[in-house]
Every structure is written in C-alpha cells, then in structure tokens.
Amino acid sequence: MPPILWRRVIILLLGLAPFAWISYATVTQQLGADPAKTIVLFTGEWTIYSLFFTLSVSPLVRFLKWRWLMPHRRMLGLFALFYALCHLFSYLVFILGLDMSRFFSELAKRPYITAGAPAILILIALGVTSTQGMMRRLGKNWQRLHKLVYLALFLGWIHVLWQVRSSYFDAVLYGVITAALLGIRAYWRWQQLQKRRAKAAMMNKSHT
C-alpha cells in the first residue's frame, strides 16, 4: 500500500477514535448524571479541535515543509463537519428531545446558539462542496467559498466565549489558537498585497 493510503487510514482511525470512545462510554453508562450534556460538550470540543487541525495544515506545510499533509486536509475538514453534526444532533435529541419549537426559541433567545448555528451551516456547505467534481465546477469560487472556514472557526470561538460561567480557561486557550491560526492568514495576505504593490511599482517605473 502506498504511504498516502496508510496515512489516510491512520487519520481516519484517529479521527473516529473520540467518536468510538464517547459511544463506548455512553453504552457502558460511564457518563454520570447528565450524559446528554457530556456528549454535547464532547462533540462540540472535537468540532473545534478538528477545525484547529484542519487550519494547521497550511502553516505546517509552509513552515515545516510537511507537504505530505496537504492531501489529508479534506478529511480533517470533514471530521470537523462530522463532529459538528454529532454536536447538533445530540443537542436536538438528547437535550431538547426533538422539540423543534423549543429549538427555534432557543436559537433566537440564546446568543451562543445563534452564533453557533451559522458556523454549522458553513461547515455543511463546505462539506457538500468538498468533492473533486465540485472543486472543478466551482473553479475560482471554490477557494472563495472555502475561506468561510475562517468565519466558522471564529463563530465557534464566540460560541464558547459566550458560555463562560466559572472559568475562562477554555475560552482563552481556544482564543489564542484561533488568533494564531487566523492571524497567520492575515499576515500572509498582507505580505501578498505588499508584493503585488511592489511589483506594480516596478512595472510603473519601467514604463516611464
């Protein structure tokens, strides 16, 4: 088997491990008095972790030259979608008991849910358009669309920050990582603009 397939299998298994663990703990009733909340929290955390992994790929490729990582970015992103859907469904089924009228009132009333919902919609849109075919069909717009992942991560962080009650630890930790991952993109963008400007200046000079 070529190394890329090996790596694909390993990442797939690692990505499924948290899901396997929480399923096992649920079935064996190890989740304590409030299993619903534990599951919702756990799947939410793994959504954010998966987004961290996905957005770490570009910096790792650029700084450490880990080019082998690039082909696996899609799967990491799909795990973010997978855990986000688990998060949403466990909230709907285990917390709300599928009472959809309550879901909509919560969506309107609780700002952290209002912030989290568009993040999940973004991840769904990105997941649906993650195929080769879609990439081809969307052309340049594919890149533009998939930049929304930055917004999804930012909203995910707001979703966490808005729920802080007793400790800022998670919110601060996630905030620092989010800021680093988004900040490096902003820096690259700025660099690109500088280069383009320098190039334009050169061109102007050669014309006069």
Add this chain to the structure above:
Amino acid sequence: QKIAGAAADTSEVNDKLTPYKHVTTYNNFYEFGYNKDDPAKHSDTLKPHPWKVEVAGEAGKTGSFNLEDILSKVELQERVYRLRCVEAWSMVIPWVGFELGSLLKQFNPTSRAKYVAFTTLKDTEQMPAQGSAFGTIDWPYVEGLTMAEAMHPLTLLAVGLYGKALPNQNGAPLRLVVPWKYGFKSIKSIVKIEFTEEQPPTSWNISAPREYGFYANVNPKVDHPRWSQATERRLPSGLFSPNIIDTQMFNGYDEVASLYKGLDLRKNF
C-alpha cells in the same frame, strides 16, 4: 460515616430521589475545579475535621466555635429538598441538618442585624483551584440572606446527605441549603457567619451583576440573560427521554412568597 439520631423526613417532596452516586459526583464546587466531576475527584485535600466557625457582627454572642459544640446544641433531622441549579438542572436530595434559625437565635442577634453573611474557607492548600488564574470568582466565596430568609424554617444548615456525613465535594462539614433559591446561594464549607446591617456582597453578583442578583429566587419567568429558566432537566436525565420539567416559582416552595411581598422580583432577581 453514618449520622445517628436524625429525625424522620418532615418535608412533603414526593419527587424521586436523585441517586447518591449522582449527588456526589455531579457538583459545582469551583474551589476544586471547573468540571462537574472535579470536586469528587479533587476534594480529598479538604480537611473538615476539626472545623471552626466564626460568628461575628451584630449579635450578643460572637466568637469562634468548634463545630462539635455547635452541633451539640441543635437537633438534626432529615429533609428531602429539590435543588434547582441556575444552570437549569435539578436534583432531589435527602439532606441531614438543622434549621439555620434555631442556631442563629443562640447568638442573640441585635435589632441592627438585617442580613446574615456567610463565607467559605479560603485556603489554596485545601482548595487548590482557588489558585487558578482563569476563574471568574474572587475567593473566598461569599453569600448572604436577609434575616427573614435566614430565619425561615425551610432554611437548613446541612451536615449530611443520604444519612451520611457530607462528602467533601458537597460542602463538608457544614453548608447552607436554601431550597427556593438557585443552588449557588447554598454556600459550602462555611467558616464564618456574620450578622450585618447592610446587604452583604455575594460572589456571583460580584462576578456578573447582570446575571446573578442578591435574591436569586428560583423564578421561571425571569430568564438568565444567556438561557431560559422556564424549564429544568431533572437529573439523572436519560438519553432518549430527556427529563425536562417545568420550573416552578420558588422551586415549588410557595410558603416563602410572603417574604417578598411588595418586592419586584423582576428587578430583584
């Protein structure tokens, strides 16, 4: 250890008891960590024996008292109370304790005593998470009641639950239980009781005044700014049949309504 001589349950709660296992492993006691299972895991450091309680302020008799001496002068009884957390979950717990009022009377509060202020132990050796840099609470944890609330026969000082001494994670060796208020009013591991003329500061109110008031009466009509208080999840909650029930005014303890006559409970939340 087993507590002997607690009188039979006198309350009328018919709700199903929350199992001991859950009452003692699902706790908010941030002095030992910020996850629900942290207090059960990390509260061995607390040394509840021997224990002293300081009584101070507007009272004829003040000073530092050994807990055993305090307990020798009160009558222990079992009371089954609903506990409604401000986070919208609830439990039903058989406490062992005594009426706070019966103790307070022994200190002869003066006419200037309008409030009772409580303080939890502050000791980073015994309560390691008090050293955390990310917490939102200034230690020690403080709480308070009006004199009328403190003297109400429902207000309990608990020393046990399920017929056993309070486990550390539930606020050993002495904690308050005020069943018609959100759980955070029921301060744990009390080291000081002070009679005051002015309304005492309370920890959650200091931390987030928009979200937590001094009274903190259970009230389904006044939402927390970030979530609804209209319903609660009674624990333990099953996965496929979430145990969602309507929250009752004063957590169902209507007899306290007279304490708040003329008070706008929307403003005084």
